Structures are given as C-alpha cells and as structure tokens.
Amino acid sequence: MEPGTARIAVDLLGGDNAPAVVVDGALRAVRADPDLHLLLVGPPEAAGRLIDTLDPAQRARVAVRPVHAAVGMADHPSAARGDSTVRAAVHAVREGAADALVSAGSTGATVTAAALGLGRWPDVRSPxxxxxxxxxxxxxxxxxxxxxxxxxxxxxxxxxxxxxxxxxxxxxxxxxxxxxxxxxxxxxxxxxxxxxxxxxxxxxxxxxxxxxxxxxxxxxxxxxxxxxxxxxxxxxxxxxxxxxxxxxxxxxxxxxxxxxPRAAALLGVAGTVVVCHGAARADDVASGIALAAHLWRRRAADLxxxxxxxxxxxxxxxxxxxxxxxxxxxx
Amino acid sequence: MEPGTARIAVDLLGGDNAPAVVVDGALRAVRADPDLHLLLVGPPEAAGRLIDTLDPAQRARVAVRPVHAAVGMADHPSAARGDSTVRAAVHAVREGAADALVSAGSTGATVTAAALGLGRWPDVRSPxxxxxxxxxxxxxxxxxxxxxxxxxxxxxxxxxxxxxxxxxxxxxxxxxxxxxxxxxxxxxxxxxxxxxxxxxxxxxxxxxxxxxxxxxxxxxxxxxxxxxxxxxxxxxxxxxxxxxxxxxxxxxxxxxxxxxPRAAALLGVAGTVVVCHGAARADDVASGIALAAHLWRRRAADLxxxxxxxxxxxxxxxxxxxxxxxxxxxx
Missing domain, CATH: 3.40.718.10 (Isopropylmalate Dehydrogenase)
Known part of the structure; x- marks a missing residue:
C-alpha cells in the first residue's frame, strides 16, 4: 500500500445487499489502511452501526454525509434506491470533500452521475x-x-x-x-x-x-x-x-x-471512480475502496x-x- | 460408455499439431473403447505408426483411408493441409464407411465440407x-x-x-x-x-x-x-x-x-460431426472421438x-x- 491520505466517498445504498455489505466492506477497508479516510454517503443510521464498532483513532477517519433513501423507494430495486446516494457521492468529489468515490449501485447510474457531475474528458465520448x-x-x-x-x-x-x-x-x-x-x-x-x-x-x-x-x-x-x-x-x-x-x-x-475482480475503474470522467459489482460482498467493497485509494495515490486519472x-x-x-x-x- | 459398435472417421491432418497428436489421441481412444472402430483418413505412413503399436485385436478395429497431403502444401498452415482429409472423412460418412467423423482442422473447412457433403437440415440454415x-x-x-x-x-x-x-x-x-x-x-x-x-x-x-x-x-x-x-x-x-x-x-x-471441453458437436448437418480445437492435445482428440461415438450410439443427430x-x-x-x-x- 502506498502512503498518502486518500479520502473515499462510499455510496452506502448501492448494490444488491446494501447497506449491510457496503458498511461491512467499509469497516474492513478503514481498519486495513491507516491513511484511509471514508465519507459514508447514505442513511446515518446505517453509517452509525459502522462507526460504533471502530476505535477512536479509526473513528476520526470516518465522516458521514446523510442522504436518506427517497420516500416510497423502499420497495424499489437497489439501483433506484442508490441513485440519490451516488449523485451525492459524485457531488462530494466535485466539491473536494472526497478524492474518489466507490459505488456498487447500477453501473449505468454511476456512469451517468459521474459524467454529468465531474465531466467527461472531451476526447473520450464513451467512458x-x-x-x-x-x-x-x-x-x-x-x-x-x-x-x-x-x-x-x-x-x-x-x-x-x-x-x-x-x-x-x-x-x-x-x-x-x-x-x-x-x-x-x-x-x-x-x-x-x-x-x-x-x-x-x-x-x-x-x-x-x-x-x-x-x-x-x-x-x-x-x-x-x-x-x-x-x-x-x-x-x-x-x-x-x-x-x-x-x-x-x-x-x-x-x-x-x-x-x-469485482471492482472496475471508470476511465474517461474527470475524477477517480470505482464501480463494484452489484452482487458485491463485503470483501469486494473493501477491494473497491482499496482500488480507489490506490488510483488516487498514483494520481492515475490525471496521469x-x-x-x-x-x-x-x-x-x-x-x-x-x-x-x-x-x-x-x-x- | 454405452455398448454398440461405433465407426469413427478421423482426419489425421486436422489441427495445429497433426498428425502426431491426432494419431496419439486415436491410439488412446481405440484402447479405451473395445467397441470403437476407427477409419484413419490421411497419410498411410502416419497411420502405420499407430497401427504398429496395437495388439492384433485392436488392430482389427483400425482401417486406413489413404489421403496424401496435396503437393506443395507442406509449408501451408494446417488448415489448408487438412482440407482434403476432412473432405475425405465426410465422404466416408456419406457412403456409409463410417458412422461419424472427427476433425481438429479449421472449423470453417469442416462445417463447409460437412454441409456440402452430408447436407444441411433444411430448416437449420446456420449449423x-x-x-x-x-x-x-x-x-x-x-x-x-x-x-x-x-x-x-x-x-x-x-x-x-x-x-x-x-x-x-x-x-x-x-x-x-x-x-x-x-x-x-x-x-x-x-x-x-x-x-x-x-x-x-x-x-x-x-x-x-x-x-x-x-x-x-x-x-x-x-x-x-x-x-x-x-x-x-x-x-x-x-x-x-x-x-x-x-x-x-x-x-x-x-x-x-x-x-x-476442447471438442464440440456440429448440429444442423445430416450426420454426426465433432470438431476438436485446433490446438487439441492427444487427450482432446481422444475425448472428441469418444464424444462422436457417444453421439452415434445415442443416435443423437437423428433424434x-x-x-x-x-x-x-x-x-x-x-x-x-x-x-x-x-x-x-x-x-
């Protein structure tokens, strides 16, 4: 693991088994990497369960951006439930509150949110x-x-x-x-x-x-x-x-x-974005977060x-x- | 293995490593299946090496249909070298001298030879x-x-x-x-x-x-x-x-x-045809021959x-x- 702080926004509602496996994966990631900071984007109660299990030093590296699932969306597929959280995660990267984002939600929704929110490289029409x-x-x-x-x-x-x-x-x-x-x-x-x-x-x-x-x-x-x-x-x-x-x-x-791999990098948008498999397990989410941190530390998107x-x-x-x-x- | 005689025509010149691996595969097949008869289609000298290693009972189950590589084809890719042998193997099936054929030669050449020589099922335009x-x-x-x-x-x-x-x-x-x-x-x-x-x-x-x-x-x-x-x-x-x-x-x-699998059945032609991978090894050829025998014994093509x-x-x-x-x- 390369040194250097990496601040990763994590879409808590993306994926078939969100938020449980996303929270579990985030937990593993933050324990494994002492320079990793997480911005958990989603329902504060789901994030709270994670934060409660951390020691004070780890807890200092985790922040929450509260986004509630849209009203009436409880019965909707995870793809629809996660749309607002992935947009909020993109927003966090755009405003500089995070260095990169990870979502296990719908690939199409993530690509669209990232392309609209961060911009596409002008000469790459298809990320x-x-x-x-x-x-x-x-x-x-x-x-x-x-x-x-x-x-x-x-x-x-x-x-x-x-x-x-x-x-x-x-x-x-x-x-x-x-x-x-x-x-x-x-x-x-x-x-x-x-x-x-x-x-x-x-x-x-x-x-x-x-x-x-x-x-x-x-x-x-x-x-x-x-x-x-x-x-x-x-x-x-x-x-x-x-x-x-x-x-x-x-x-x-x-x-x-x-x-x-169950995580892939999105190339062609102006930012560091990692998409996890919709059926991601906790270790897949942790791998996706580690990949995002690795890409950010290497300044891969810019290079x-x-x-x-x-x-x-x-x-x-x-x-x-x-x-x-x-x-x-x-x- | 189901009982019942199966007579398989084998294209000795099909495949990247023909005739050596084809001969070796045929040898394994004939030893493994006492009801298997082989018609080796290709240069008699290659077939001869196989036959010499068999005991008399096994030898009685192997026949040769001599086909020499076309003159001047020595430097050609195996696909071209094997075209005349796969056509001869198809001919053997058509005239009833064999029940099925196996080739590790060019898939396109085998499909074409089988479609022309055995006929296509009228309602299956794409085998x-x-x-x-x-x-x-x-x-x-x-x-x-x-x-x-x-x-x-x-x-x-x-x-x-x-x-x-x-x-x-x-x-x-x-x-x-x-x-x-x-x-x-x-x-x-x-x-x-x-x-x-x-x-x-x-x-x-x-x-x-x-x-x-x-x-x-x-x-x-x-x-x-x-x-x-x-x-x-x-x-x-x-x-x-x-x-x-x-x-x-x-x-x-x-x-x-x-x-x-490194062998596939061709469906849509009026006969039992098995195509082996061009890079087939001896055990792949033996598997292809066993598959052809299995399909013939089940009358799979007709059914x-x-x-x-x-x-x-x-x-x-x-x-x-x-x-x-x-x-x-x-x-």
Missing part, C-alpha cells in the same frame, strides 16, 4: 470500465467490461489508448502489449466489428511504449501470456469476466494471485488524461487519417 | 457448434461456440431449440432450462442483438419440456445453476469457452467434473432432427408469428 485480472506474467487490463456494449471501431481504438495508459500508470506495466479479443489470433479472424477494429487499433498511437500485437483469444484474458491489455466491447468483456469468476468458483477458489494528450499529439503527427471518436456513450 | 461444460448441477450446453459469429435473432431462437433437444438427447437432461447470455438477468439488459433475441427465444416452442428462463450471465455458463442450455452468438461463445479454459489453467487445473420437426409442428400450432430462419451460414 470505459476497466477491470484488472491477475494472470501468469502480471496483471491483465481488460476493457470495456460493461460501459459501452456496442462500441464503434474508433471507440475500441480509443479504449486501447486508455487501457495502455492505465496499465502503465495504475499497474506499472512497461511497454504494454495490447491485443484485440477475437476468436482466433490470425489476422482476419472474428466478426465484422473485429475486422473493422483491427486496423483502427493498429493505427492508434499508444502511449508508454505500448504496441498493438493484433488479435488475442479468450485464454489470453485469463492467462495473460500474450497481452497486458485486452480490448473488447462491453458486452463481451462483461460476460467474460463473470464466466472467469464462475470458473474459479467451480475450481474451488481463485488462483494464488487473486481471482476475477492517464495527460498521456492521452501526448498520444493525441503523436497521432496527429504520425497518421494522416486520424481516428476520431464521436460515439454517444451508452449508459 | 451450430455445441460445447458441453461440466457444472455444479450437471452439464451446461453452450451454443454457438464458433459456427455463426453474428447470428440474427431467428437463428438464436433456432439454436435454443437445437440446444434443448441436444441437452435432452445427448446428456439426458429432463425439461432443460434455456437462457440467453447477457450482461444482467433483468429483462432489457444487453445490447441490441440481445434485446431482439429475447422475445424470439420466448416465442420459440422448445422440445422435451424445455422452457426459456430469460437472460443469464457469464457465471451461469461456468456454474450451471440457473440454466442447462445457454444460447449466445458464436463470437461470444468462443471467447467465453477459451476464457474458462484459461481460468482453469490459472487455478491449477480443471474442477473435479472436468474442465472446458435431435426428429425433435426439431415436433417443435416446428408445435410452433405452427401455438404461434401465429412463426419464427423463420433464413440466415446464410457463416463458415
């Missing part, structure tokens, strides 16, 4: 959800895992740039190898979307010494032997991540380096943003047919 | 590659895993019928539960293709007491707790299957019930075909807006 999987030779950065279900080739190329910068900044991967997920590794393999995206990724100027190695396959996501960054659409990335998680459950537990600008400059110099990104985000 | 994964509560039938990369909704609905019949016939699953793979289980989750396919699957008349349960997620493919049959496009199915295989490798090996006719009759009675299937196969 990407980025998951990092432990693999044989190091981490594998997989994107998108649910943000853009049907991205155009230019968006996939943009996500290749984002993923490369993220691998370098968040995981210290040198000269990341970037692959496009398909059904075979030979050029030309795949559906129409892949055949269009392959040249777009090949033409993208990747930061941090990144290089595009072409098509990769499903194994490469789990094993990571061929690529450090795997680019795919959000539909495929989402089902893939959950299938890997299920496979580890079938195999009796995750491998030594850790299993499929990725700066690397995009550099890649863009390279792009303009190196290619005449510059890839443009005009997709409206799905969220 | 499906069907993989069976061992899961918690029993097998999960996943289709398509690489035949139709971009199927239309009507094709997915047709595959739901095929998969239901296959689960009942090949794996004795009673009243199969059928799910459509998506990014969430609530209705409306997913990309455009899923939103169009969901009502098409809901309207399909499923045989064998099958029922459509709606959207399922990636975990459901590995764990099998919610559905016995999972329908998806061939792109997603292919990358998913390989990601699960990679996850088991990461976790130190497959779970007790077996790992991700699935007959069940389709019954489902069609139900369809015509039960729905006014009958789903039609007019897609040209991708292969």
């Amino acid at each position: 990407a959800l980025v998951a990092t999987l432990p693999a044989v030779a190091g981490p594998v950065v997989l994107l998108d895992v649910g943000g853009s279900l049907e991205p155009r080739p230019a968006v996939l190329a943009r996500h290749a740039v984002l993923g490369t910068a993220y691998a370098a900044v968040a995981h210290a991967v040198g000269a990341p190898r970037v692959g496009l997920l398909s059904v075979g590794s030979e050029a030309g393999k795949g559906d129409r979307a892949r055949r269009l995206a392959d040249p777009a990724l090949a033409a993208a100027a990747l930061p941090c010494g990144g290089r595009y190695i072409g098509l990769v396959e499903g194994y490469d996501v789990s094993l990571g032997t061929r690529a450090d960054v795997v680019v795919t659409d959000g539909f495929t990335g989402n089902v893939l991540l959950k299938a890997i998680e299920g496979a580890y459950a079938m195999a009796g537990g995750p491998p030594a380096g850790g299993g499929a 990725v943003r700066a690397l995009l600008d550099g890649a863009d400059a390279g792009d303009r110099e190196d290619t005449t047919d510059r890839i443009t990104d005009t997709e409206v985000p799905t969220s | 499906a590659l069907v993989a069976t994964l061992p899961a918690v509560a029993g097998p999960v039938v996943l289709l398509d895993v690489g035949g139709s990369l971009e199927p239309r909704p009507a094709v997915l609905a047709r595959h739901a019928v095929l998969g239901t019949a296959y689960a009942a016939v090949a794996h004795a699953v009673g009243a199969p539960r059928v799910g459509l793979l998506s990014v969430g289980s609530e209705a409306g989750k997913g990309d455009r293709a899923r939103r169009l396919a969901d009502p098409a699957l809901a309207a399909a008349a499923l045989p064998c007491g099958g029922r459509y349960i709606g959207l399922v997620e990636g975990y459901d493919v590995s764990l099998g707790t919610r559905a016995d049959v999972v329908v998806t496009d061939g792109f997603t199915g292919n990358v998913l299957l390989k990601a699960i295989e990679g996850a088991y490798a990461m976790a130190g090996g497959p779970p007790a019930g077996g790992g991700a 699935v075909r007959a069940l389709l006719d019954g489902a069609d009759a139900g369809d015509r009675e039960d729905t006014t807006d009958r789903i039609t299937d007019t897609e040209v196969p991708t292969s």
Whole structure:
C-alpha cells in the first residue's frame, strides 16, 4: 500500500445487499489502511452501526454525509434506491470533500452521475470500465467490461489508448502489449466489428511504449501470456469476466494471485471512480475502496488524461487519417 | 460408455499439431473403447505408426483411408493441409464407411465440407457448434461456440431449440432450462442483438419440456445453476469457452467434473460431426472421438432432427408469428 491520505466517498445504498455489505466492506477497508479516510454517503443510521464498532483513532477517519433513501423507494430495486446516494457521492468529489468515490449501485447510474457531475474528458465520448485480472506474467487490463456494449471501431481504438495508459500508470506495466479479443489470433479472424477494429487499433498511437500485437483469444484474458491489455466491447468483456469468476468458483477458489475482480475503474470522467459489482460482498467493497485509494495515490486519472494528450499529439503527427471518436456513450 | 459398435472417421491432418497428436489421441481412444472402430483418413505412413503399436485385436478395429497431403502444401498452415482429409472423412460418412467423423482442422473447412457433403437440415440454415461444460448441477450446453459469429435473432431462437433437444438427447437432461447470455438477468439488459433475441427465444416452442428462463450471465455458463442450455452468438461463445479454459489453467487445473471441453458437436448437418480445437492435445482428440461415438450410439443427430420437426409442428400450432430462419451460414 502506498502512503498518502486518500479520502473515499462510499455510496452506502448501492448494490444488491446494501447497506449491510457496503458498511461491512467499509469497516474492513478503514481498519486495513491507516491513511484511509471514508465519507459514508447514505442513511446515518446505517453509517452509525459502522462507526460504533471502530476505535477512536479509526473513528476520526470516518465522516458521514446523510442522504436518506427517497420516500416510497423502499420497495424499489437497489439501483433506484442508490441513485440519490451516488449523485451525492459524485457531488462530494466535485466539491473536494472526497478524492474518489466507490459505488456498487447500477453501473449505468454511476456512469451517468459521474459524467454529468465531474465531466467527461472531451476526447473520450464513451467512458470505459476497466477491470484488472491477475494472470501468469502480471496483471491483465481488460476493457470495456460493461460501459459501452456496442462500441464503434474508433471507440475500441480509443479504449486501447486508455487501457495502455492505465496499465502503465495504475499497474506499472512497461511497454504494454495490447491485443484485440477475437476468436482466433490470425489476422482476419472474428466478426465484422473485429475486422473493422483491427486496423483502427493498429493505427492508434499508444502511449508508454505500448504496441498493438493484433488479435488475442479468450485464454489470453485469463492467462495473460500474450497481452497486458485486452480490448473488447462491453458486452463481451462483461460476460467474460463473470464466466472467469464462475470458473474459479467451480475450481474451488481463485488462483494464488487473486481471482476475477469485482471492482472496475471508470476511465474517461474527470475524477477517480470505482464501480463494484452489484452482487458485491463485503470483501469486494473493501477491494473497491482499496482500488480507489490506490488510483488516487498514483494520481492515475490525471496521469492517464495527460498521456492521452501526448498520444493525441503523436497521432496527429504520425497518421494522416486520424481516428476520431464521436460515439454517444451508452449508459 | 454405452455398448454398440461405433465407426469413427478421423482426419489425421486436422489441427495445429497433426498428425502426431491426432494419431496419439486415436491410439488412446481405440484402447479405451473395445467397441470403437476407427477409419484413419490421411497419410498411410502416419497411420502405420499407430497401427504398429496395437495388439492384433485392436488392430482389427483400425482401417486406413489413404489421403496424401496435396503437393506443395507442406509449408501451408494446417488448415489448408487438412482440407482434403476432412473432405475425405465426410465422404466416408456419406457412403456409409463410417458412422461419424472427427476433425481438429479449421472449423470453417469442416462445417463447409460437412454441409456440402452430408447436407444441411433444411430448416437449420446456420449449423451450430455445441460445447458441453461440466457444472455444479450437471452439464451446461453452450451454443454457438464458433459456427455463426453474428447470428440474427431467428437463428438464436433456432439454436435454443437445437440446444434443448441436444441437452435432452445427448446428456439426458429432463425439461432443460434455456437462457440467453447477457450482461444482467433483468429483462432489457444487453445490447441490441440481445434485446431482439429475447422475445424470439420466448416465442420459440422448445422440445422435451424445455422452457426459456430469460437472460443469464457469464457465471451461469461456468456454474450451471440457473440454466442447462445457454444460447449466445458464436463470437461470444468462443471467447467465453477459451476464457474458462484459461481460468482453469490459472487455478491449477480443471474442477473435479472436468474442465472446458476442447471438442464440440456440429448440429444442423445430416450426420454426426465433432470438431476438436485446433490446438487439441492427444487427450482432446481422444475425448472428441469418444464424444462422436457417444453421439452415434445415442443416435443423437437423428433424434435431435426428429425433435426439431415436433417443435416446428408445435410452433405452427401455438404461434401465429412463426419464427423463420433464413440466415446464410457463416463458415
């Protein structure tokens, strides 16, 4: 764990099992990291239960921003119940009361609230959800895992740039190898979307010494032997991540380096945002909070943003047919 | 293993490591199953090495159909080298010299050779590659895993019928539960293709007491707790299957019930055809041969075909807006 205070706003009402597992996860996170400060956003009575179990030193690092569930929402799905809390958590980051936010609520609601409240990077129209999987030779950065279900080739190329910068900044991967997920590794393999995206990724100027190695396959996501960054659409990335998680459950537990992540970073908005799985358990929430703190301490969002600008400059110099990104985000 | 002679034609030149691993796999298969007869289709010298290691009783169950690699093809990829052998294996099935065929060559070449040589079922324009994964509560039938990369909704609905019949016939699953793979289980989750396919699957008349349960997620493919049959496009199915295989490798090996299959049945052609992974190892080839023998002994292809006719009759009675299937196969 890197040193440095990190102040994380936590959406207490996001997720299928909120607030109980969120409170439990927050408790674990604050005990594990002495430089972590939490801003609990949600019903004060739920936060109170957490605070009561802490010692005075830990208690000093926890604050509450009271947000009550909307009247009449008790019977609504957790997604709707959590909408007001995720907006309040975004607001806390915008006004500087927190450095980053974590929510296990509806991905769409979080992406929308973050894009509206914090702003989108102007040259990233489709923010990407980025998951990092432990693999044989190091981490594998997989994107998108649910943000853009049907991205155009230019968006996939943009996500290749984002993923490369993220691998370098968040995981210290040198000269990341970037692959496009398909059904075979030979050029030309795949559906129409892949055949269009392959040249777009090949033409993208990747930061941090990144290089595009072409098509990769499903194994490469789990094993990571061929690529450090795997680019795919959000539909495929989402089902893939959950299938890997299920496979580890079938195999009796995750491998030594850790299993499929249940938290993902949102890249493309002006702030540090981590989305946890709706079915997150307490340790998943704690991992999501730790990821948010890690990204904040590395100033990952700012650095990725700066690397995009550099890649863009390279792009303009190196290619005449510059890839443009005009997709409206799905969220 | 069920009793009954099964005569399997084996494409000796299909696969990345042919003929060595194919010969080795065939050897294991013939030793393991005393009612198995093999017709080895390929260079006689490769077959000869196999036959020399067998005892006389085993040797009596192995025949050779000599096919030499095309002149000048030595430097070509295995896919091209194996095209003539897979066509010859299809021919052997058509003329009644074999009951089924197995190839680890190019999936596209095998599907094309089988469709042309054996004929397609008239109401299945897009044959499906069907993989069976061992899961918690029993097998999960996943289709398509690489035949139709971009199927239309009507094709997915047709595959739901095929998969239901296959689960009942090949794996004795009673009243199969059928799910459509998506990014969430609530209705409306997913990309455009899923939103169009969901009502098409809901309207399909499923045989064998099958029922459509709606959207399922990636975990459901590995764990099998919610559905016995999972329908998806061939792109997603292919990358998913390989990601699960990679996850088991990461976790130190497959779970007790077996790992991700490296052999798939081809449904929609008039014959028993099994496609092995191009990177198949000897035990994968042996598994593929055993699968072909199992399907032949259960008369799976004929029974699935007959069940389709019954489902069609139900369809015509039960729905006014009958789903039609007019897609040209991708292969």
